[in-house]
Structure formats: structure tokens, C-alpha cells
Amino acid sequence: MRDAIAAKTSARDVPPTPKMFAHNACFIGSDQQQLICPLACVPAFNFFDAWAHTIPTLLRARTINNRPCRFFWRGANMSEQTNPSLLLPLILVVESSPLEAEQLRQVLSQAGYAVSVAQNGNECLQAARSNRPALVISSVTMPLMNGYALCRALKYDDALWNIPLILLSDLSEPDDIVEAINSGADAYIVKPYAESNLLSRIRALLNAPIERRRRDERREEVLDYGGKRFTIVGGGQQILNLLLSLHENTLQQNRELKAARSQLNQLNESLDRQVHERAVALRESEVRFRNLVETSSDWIWEVNAHGVYTYASPKIFDLLGYLPEEVIGKTPFDLMPADEAQRMAALFSANIAAGKGFVNVENACLHKDGHRVVLETSAAPIIDRAGDVRGYRG
Numbered sequence: 284m285r286d287a288i289a290a291k292t293s294a295r296d297v298p299p300t301p302k303m304f305a306h307n308a309c310f311i312g313s314d315q316q317q318l319i320c321p322l323a324c325v326p327a328f329n330f331f332d333a334w335a336h337t338i339p340t341l342l343r344a345r346t347i348n349n350r351p352c353r354f355f356w357r358g359a360n361m362s363e364q365t366n367p368s369l370l371l372p373l374i375l376v377v378e379s380s381p382l383e384a385e386q387l388r389q390v391l392s393q394a395g396y397a398v399s400v401a402q403n404g405n406e407c408l409q410a411a412r413s414n415r416p417a418l419v420i421s422s423v424t425m426p427l428m429n430g431y432a433l434c435r436a437l438k439y440d441d442a443l444w445n446i447p448l449i450l451l452s453d454l455s456e457p458d459d460i461v462e463a464i465n466s467g468a469d470a471y472i473v474k475p476y477a478e479s480n481l482l483s484r485i486r487a488l489l490n491a492p493i494e495r496r497r498r499d500e501r502r503e504e505v506l507d508y509g510g511k512r513f514t515i516v517g518g519g520q521q522i523l524n525l526l527l528s529l530h531e532n533t534l535q536q537n538r539e540l541k542a543a544r545s546q547l548n549q550l551n552e553s554l555d556r557q558v559h560e561r562a563v564a565l566r567e568s569e570v571r572f573r574n575l576v577e578t579s580s581d582w583i584w585e586v587n588a589h590g591v592y593t594y595a596s597p598k599i600f601d602l603l604g605y606l607p608e609e610v611i612g613k614t615p616f617d618l619m620p621a622d623e624a625q626r627m628a629a630l631f632s633a634n635i636a637a638g639k640g641f642v643n644v645e646n647a648c649l650h651k652d653g654h655r656v657v658l659e660t661s662a663a664p665i666i667d668r669a670g671d672v673r674g675y676r677g
């Protein structure tokens with residue numbers, strides 16, 4: 284077989300002629316020898332199909348007898364040696380968003396494909412007729428002609444019907460999937476998708492022939508799902524390809540869900556540790572604060588916005604003869620003579636309204652045994668997150 288297709292020849296021996304359009308050959312050459320792989324007797328309208336299925340195999344042959352290869356093409360209306368990028372399978376991307384089109388172009392280019400871009404369905408059809416792609420990737424949502432309509436136009440075109448078409452969509456309802464089947468799509472991938480999933484579908488479709496599905500040969504099936512009835516028109520390999528792509532979508536989503544759950548579990552564990560550590564730190568801080576307050580030579584206290592004591596340090600006993608628990612729930616004014624209580628209540632109300640504290644204010648209190656005690660009081664407002672005064676600490 285190798286003798287039948289291999290020959291030592293030069294790229295310049297035979298000039299290109301129109302007749303070679305039906306007898307094209309791809310040359311893989313090293314400096315010492317060339318392997319000639321003819322696509323002989325290929326009808327003109329099937330030439331590009333044969334080319335698309337042959338080139339991936341040729342591109343994997345990087346050496347001949349362990350020598351580096353160079354690739355070139357000889358055929359009608361072509362130069363004897365062409366740019367190696369022309370040997371790459373051409374993928375036509377149909378996307379109205381320039382950003383998404385560029386992102387997809389980069390992914391495909393890095394995977395070793397030649398890429399062209401059309402902004403809508405009409406541009407795609409024109410581009411496919413002038414420079415036939417090996418595969419089309421189209422967004423579903425587009426102006427002028429959406430992805431489903433484009434798919435129907437391709438599949439019922441006698442010259443373009445066997446170009447594989449992948450639909451990309453952020454729609455995953457049963458109606459959308461049935462519409463994809465009925466339009467003749469070969470794969471349906473839900474956004475966001477993993478690049479590996481997309482590239483896997485591309486390789487599978489490029490390596491498998493696309494069957495012809497004429498209108499009179501397509502079967503109708505009625506499906507009841509979720510309380511709705513769907514009519515599916517399709518069959519054979521097309522539905523199998525599309526179901527495989529949906530299965531890959533599901534597997535990818537499951538992998539992402541498991542990864543998200545794992546990250547969530549790790550985050551929860553981290554949060555639990557942080558909460559525990561902060562709770563321990565808070566308790567330690569409270570102990571330090573209480574030790575500091577309860578050994579202070581000053582009487583430390585807190586009142587809420589209504590002036591009611593919520594905390595009193597033990598020093599109150601030395602100053603006024605009360606135990607801390609005896610004043611909790613009372614106000615400072617309950618411990619003052621009537622005239623002093625009136626004066627301090629007015630000052631307290633004004634400071635709360637202004638959100639201010641007070642420093643070194645002298646006020647008279649009554650000892651538990653009834654004698655008068657003059658104290659010097661300083662206090663700072665306790666501000667909540669809304670910026671309101673919710674009490675004083677002094």
C-alpha cells in the first residue's frame with residue numbers, strides 16, 4: 284500500500300492544472316523524501332469532506348523515518364506550496380458578541396484549528412459557501428437569524444448539509460433541547476461550558492461522518508415530559524450526537540457542582556475555625572477587660588440609651604455603698620438628690636441628641652446610708668453601626 288502511495292518526487296515536477304481539482308494530493312515531505320497521499324477520484328463536491336477527514340491524520344505524522352516533516356498542498360488554483368495554517372481544519376464561529384467570539388477564537392486557535400468569525404446567520408451562510416468550513420459553532424441567540432434557523436438553513440442546503448454544527452446556548456429547558464434536535468443540530472452545549480467539553484465534541488464530530496436527513500426520511504416522535512408534549516423530528520446519528528453532548532454537559536455540571544460543594548465545605552470548615560477562634564479571643568478579651576475594670580480605682584459603668592445601668596464595677600460599693608447588682612436596672616438619677624437629678628437628666632438628654640460625651644462633670648450622689656457624695660464623671664457615647672447613640676460608658 285505504501286508503495287502505491289509513496290514516491291520520491293519533487294514539488295516542482297508537475298505543474299498544477301484544473302484537472303487536479305478532482306485528483307488532489309497532499310505532500311508530506313522531509314529534505315530527503317516525500318510521502319504523497321492522494322485524494323484521487325474525489326468528486327468535486329465531496330473534495331473538502333475528504334480533505335477535512337484526511338488532514339487531521341496527516342497533521343499527526345510529524346516525522347518520516349524520524350526526520351522532521353514539512354507540509355504543502357498541490358491542487359488546482361493553488362500555489363505549489365501553501366502556508367501551513369491552510370492545512371488546519373477551519374472552524375466557522377457565528378457569534379454576535381465580539382468579546383465572546385474572540386474568546387472562542389483564542390480557545391480554538393490554541394487547540395490547533397483555523398478560525399473564521401461571522402456575526403450572524405446570513406454572514407455564516409455566505410462564508411460557508413465561499414470557503415467551506417470543517418465545522419460550524421453557532422450561538423443560539425443572534426440578530427436577523429438565530430442559531431436554530433441557521434442550523435435548518437445549513438442542513439437543508441444541498442452543498443452544506445454535511446457540515447457538523449454545534450449550538451452554544453445559555454438555555455437548557457426541554458423546549459430548547461427539542462428545538463435543537465428539530466433544527467438538525469449535531470451538538471448542543473450549554474453555557475458556561477468547559478473548554479475540554481467543547482474540544483471533545485469538536486474532535487468527535489470531525490472524526491464521524493454526518494448522515495443525510497431528508498425531510499421525508501425524518502421520523503416524528505411524540506414525547507411527554509414535565510406535563511408537556513413535545514414533537515421530536517430527527518433520528519439516527521444526529522440524535523445520538525446531540526444526546527452525547529447533553530450527557531457531557533451534565534457530567535461537567537456534576538463535576539462543577541462537586542467542586543463547588545467541596546469548596547463550600549472547606550469554606551464552612553474555615554469559617555467554623557474562625558468563629559471558634561474569635562469566640563475564644565472574645566472571651567479572653569472579656570476576661571482581660573473585666574480584670575482591668577474590677578481592679579480599677581475608678582467606678583466603671585455602662586448605661587443604655589434610656590440611661591439605665593447595664594453594668595457597674597465593684598468599686599461602686601466603696602463610693603456609694605451599693606453592690607453592683609443593686610444598681611443594675613436603675614438610672615444614675617435614682618442615686619441623686621432631686622435637684623441634681625433634674626440637672627443631670629437635662630445634660631444627659633442634650634448629649635445623647637448631639638451624640639457627644641462629657642468630661643470631668645461634677646455631680647452629687649446619695650450614699651446608700653443617705654449622706655451626700657460628690658463625684659467627677661467622664662463618659663463616652665456608645666455608637667451603633669447606624670451611627671446612633673445606644674448608651675454611654677464612663
